[in-house]
Amino acid sequence: MTTVAKAKERLGWCGGDDTHVAVAIWNPEDVKERAKALGIKVTDEQVNDILDRLDEKQDCSLGISWDTVDCYLDDYRKA
Structure with a gap:
């Protein structure tokens, strides 16, 4: 964390x-706010998980962008 x-x-x-x-x-x-804009419901625990994953798996060439956040949010949309 x-x-x-x-x-x-x-x-x-x-x-x-x-x-x-x-x-x-x-x-x-x-x-x-991004989840809300995309119509995805997430819990506080899921938000923390997304932030942890963003931090742990970020790529120095690409960084973290809204597209990256969207990819992790999409995992919860599919769940």
Whole structure:
């Protein structure tokens, strides 16, 4: 599970507080709003699962996009 605390810990290796980094943050509301727009009902647990999968399986060449979120949401539409 990725939490804010774990993300901060992972960023610790980047250097000091003044080190520049590029970070994209996706939160539960992003996934919930997208699901609603697509007419897909998801529970809080499913939203957390999607966020975990996005974080664990992201591709450095492609990143995380709305298309990626849609793919994971589609798994729940089919379930």
